[in-house]
Amino acid sequence: MVASPLIAPSILSADFAKLGEEIAAVAHPGPTRADWVHVDVMDAHFVPNLTLGLPVVQSLLKSTDVPIDCHLMIDDPDRWAIGYAEAGAYNVTVHVEAAADPVMLAKNLRAAGAKAGLSVKPGTPLEPHLETLKHYDTLLVMSVEPGFGGQSFIADVLEKVRTARRLADTGHLKLIVEIDGGINSDTIEQAAEAGVDCFVAGSAVYGAEDPGRAVAALREQAARVRVS
Numbered sequence: 001m002v003a004s005p006l007i008a009p010s011i012l013s014a015d016f017a018k019l020g021e022e023i024a025a026v027a028h029p030g031p032t033r034a035d036w037v038h039v040d041v042m043d044a045h046f047v048p049n050l051t052l053g054l055p056v057v058q059s060l061l062k063s064t065d066v067p068i069d070c071h072l073m074i075d076d077p078d079r080w081a082i083g084y085a086e087a088g089a090y091n092v093t094v095h096v097e098a099a100a101d102p103v104m105l106a107k108n109l110r111a112a113g114a115k116a117g118l119s120v121k122p123g124t125p126l127e128p129h130l131e132t133l134k135h136y137d138t139l140l141v142m143s144v145e146p147g148f149g150g151q152s153f154i155a156d157v158l159e160k161v162r163t164a165r166r167l168a169d170t171g172h173l174k175l176i177v178e179i180d181g182g183i184n185s186d187t188i189e190q191a192a193e194a195g196v197d198c199f200v201a202g203s204a205v206y207g208a209e210d211p212g213r214a215v216a217a218l219r220e221q222a223a224r225v226r227v228s
């Protein structure tokens with residue numbers, strides 16, 4: 001388990017016309033600084049929405065020193081994910097439902113210098129993928145159906161978080177457990193109790209008047225639960 005909870009604002013809820021400024025708002029040193037910035041790449045095939053791709057991520061990487069966490073909701077990640085790792089993304093997450101050879105993909109991502117992340121949709125069980133997960137650095141448990149921000153948290157997925165946490169704590173897996181979808185001040189405590197390390201929050205951060213303060217408040221709330 002990471003020492004302090006990680007908060008990763010999702011720019012899906014930011015103003016796309018000023019992404020640089022939106023990221024800068026959570027990049028000042030101190031408690032209001034995001035640990036990672038979460039970038040949702042959607043291709044209108046794997047999910048019914050279209051966002052941005054590698055050229056935008058390359059520009060964002062030049063504009064900030066906050067580690068970029070790329071969540072690829074795309075078909076054929078075996079072909080496309082490596083470009084994000086080569087560009088300098090800190091963590092590149094692919095969906096197990098879309099990857100043809102997730103073990104090879106993890107090896108390629110790591111060889112290109114990124115952490116390798118594997119994501120499961122809410123309805124995808126973890127058990128068939130436990131061996132695959134040994135090759136990954138992060139597990140992204142989706143707590144909404146991928147595609148859109150601002151949806152309600154699906155608490156049933158916390159069972160997968162508990163399983164991953166147990167396996168990580170007993171040394172069977174070495175994973176950062178990340179959760180994505182519907183995380184806000186009403187839901188972050190149950191996710192923290194279940195053992196999440198990294199919390200993605202889109203609308204709860206970029207829908208707030210002060211995104212930096214929202215980051216600090218969420219981190220504090222998660223930390224309180226983890227120590228008590």
Ligand SMILES: O=C(CO)[C@@H](O)[C@H](O)COP(=O)(O)O
Binds near residue numbers: 145146148181183203
């Ligand atoms: O990957 C996704 C959605 O597919 C997420 O990263 C969302 O962007 C999270 O937004 P909120 O649920 O926190 O508003």
Ligand SMILES: [Fe+2]
Binds near residue numbers: 038040180200
């Ligand atoms: Fe995401």
